[in-house]
Amino acid sequence: MTSAQFPKSSGKQRVRTLWISDVHLGTRDCQAEHLSRFLKAYHADRIYLVGDIIDGWKMRSGMYWPQAHTNVIRRLLTMAKRGTEVIYVTGNHDEFLRRYSKLMLGNIQLVDQAEHLTADGRRLLVIHGDQFDVITRYHRWLAFLGDSAYEFTLTLNRWLNHWRARYGYGYWSLSAYLKHKVKTAVSFISDFEQAIAHECVKRGFHGVVCGHIHHAEIRQVGEVEYLNCGDWVESCTALIEHWDGQIELYRLAEAQARAQAQAQPSVA
Incomplete structure (x- = not known):
């Protein structure tokens, strides 16, 4: 079965693997x-939850x-329950789960x-x-401080998309746009990619699938194939492996734009 085929019984697209990360359940911007x-x-035969699915940091200060x-x-x-293998890879916002690493519950596995x-x-x-994030690993107070500034941009993002939806426009991330424009953010992303690629070379991997920095991308970093899932807070992205091994980067904004274009009647 090819990736374009749909099982008749459910209408779902059949794929080999899905990767999602940085969902941040428990926050208003999820x-x-x-x-x-x-x-x-x-x-999917298998789905990887690549960390920060539940936001334990935020839930300490209040329940949402x-x-x-x-x-x-x-x-x-x-x-x-229907047969998909679910592999939950822990992150820093759900680090409380790391004490239970290697736990298996039926088709659900918890790992680091x-x-x-x-x-x-x-x-x-x-x-x-x-x-591989120096700020998160060695300067946690800076990480929390940065989190507060980041939350402000996400609040603006939430209101912007509320009004865009009311006027019939698709999803667009202000915070992701700003991240691309700020030089220090671009430099941080590059340093992160280089560090994680270096680790892969040391350990003999062909590539890496990660999350954490909320910046979805598929690209070659030296000898390593770098694949970042992105997030479901700003950009709403995921990685999809098809049956031939090809990995596709899914972006909600692009999917909405395609759907809107297909829905418009063609002009004779």
Whole structure:
């Protein structure tokens, strides 16, 4: 079966693997509704949750858990029940789970990192990536301080997309746009990519799938294939492995634009 085929029984697209990261359930900026719709559209043999799925940092200061966040958990449990292998790779915002690493509950496995073998034989390290972020690892107070400034841009992002939706426009991330424009952010992303690629070379991996920095990308970094899932707070992105081993970067904004274009009647 090719990646373009759909099982007749469910209408879902059948794929080999899905990767999602940085969902941050438990925060107001989590795009849980979009994620639920994305997960509902696919039947995958395996799904990797590449860290920061639940935001333990935020939940320490107050509880925010609407029904939409429960729906994401229920969707993942349903996928596991129907045969999808769910591998939860811990991150820094859900580091409270690291004490339970190597726990297995049916089709759900909890790990700190994993190895994935693609359909065409590439060995990929699957890791959240906070281990390669100097600020998070050695200067936690700076990480929390940066989190506050980041939350402000996400609040602006939330209101902007509220009004865009009311006027019929698709999703667009202000915070992601600003991240691309600020030189220090661009430099940080480059340093992060180089550090994690260096680790892969040392350990003999062909590539890495990670998250953490909320910057989705597929590119070659030296000898290493670098694949970042992005997030479901700003950019709403994921990685999809098809049956030939090809890995695609899914972006919600692009998917919405394609759907809108297809819905418009052609002009004779």
